[in-house]
Amino acid sequence: MPRGEIVIFDQHCKGCGYCAKFCARDCITHPSGRYSPQGYILPDFSAPDKCNACGICAWMCPDHAIDVYKLVEAEVAA
């Protein structure tokens, strides 16, 4: 079960590739073949199963184009 999830804002990304370089679990692929409207090479969140929400991709992202969410199991309201 995945423990983390990242959201990449395509309109903010400038395609530097720091997120893919520093992801320790190879969850992010760069280049991915997608392009932003400005022509930057976008990364792709290609392996969501391996993400453990460490947050390093968001630390290293210069454009704050990544938000990292930790998935926790919540009690279902009765």
Place this chain on the structure above:
Amino acid sequence: MAVKKEKVAGGSDLWIRPEFAVIPSCPGCQEPVVGQLILEVVEEMGLDGEAIVVPGVGCTTFLPVIWNMDAVLTAHGRPCDVATAVKRVTKAPLVFTVQGDGDCFAIGAGPTVSAALRGENITVITMSNTNYGTTGGQMSPTTVTGQRTTTTPEGRGEMQGHPAHVPELLGGIKGVAYTARGAVNTPANLQKAKRYIKEAFQKQLDGAGFSLVEIIVACPPNWHYTPIDCLKFIDETLLAEFPLGEFKNVDRVEQPIPVPAQ
């Protein structure tokens, strides 16, 4: 079974980002990373709404103008002078400058050293990318030996002298409480740099004296490397020339400035 999402990392709320304005920096520029660290430290110390930032002129000008924080824009090289005035007049708990290396060490060398000699209770955050990025990559005081810039096409050599080590230099001044140099090329160095910024701000809150933190950032367009190669250049060349760490850390300056009798 329901799954709840908790945000653990991402942009600070102090960035003005109404989903939103793109950060005005070149691809791969690490100055917004340092800006994020500063905002995180300000939020952690509970100084949101009380801090005043004095940005210099250069690439760093574009960062504080998109922060949700009071700012005073200055002339080129004069943030330390203006921060001195702001600190003395407003008595704000946290007054800090955000400068580039050319702004702080070249044209602003006089104001920076003078503020350090006076032991002003301000903090200087300097982002060193070893060139003048805004104007096209000319040589700056921190350009390392052999580095090619627009004005040193053969590489910085004996005609241009040695690179400037300003935290070590200011560490010998009596009015200085804290100097350090950090980098953000790896997650470990990034966390250390955040600790240095926090320590420098704490020195100001304690009234210890002048504090300066220099942070080495990548500049892919003017170094003419890809962003990933820039990190390798920082690791192999810049960190060999500029060692990281704290160079002065005292709780109280040796000779506090005497207060004249009323």
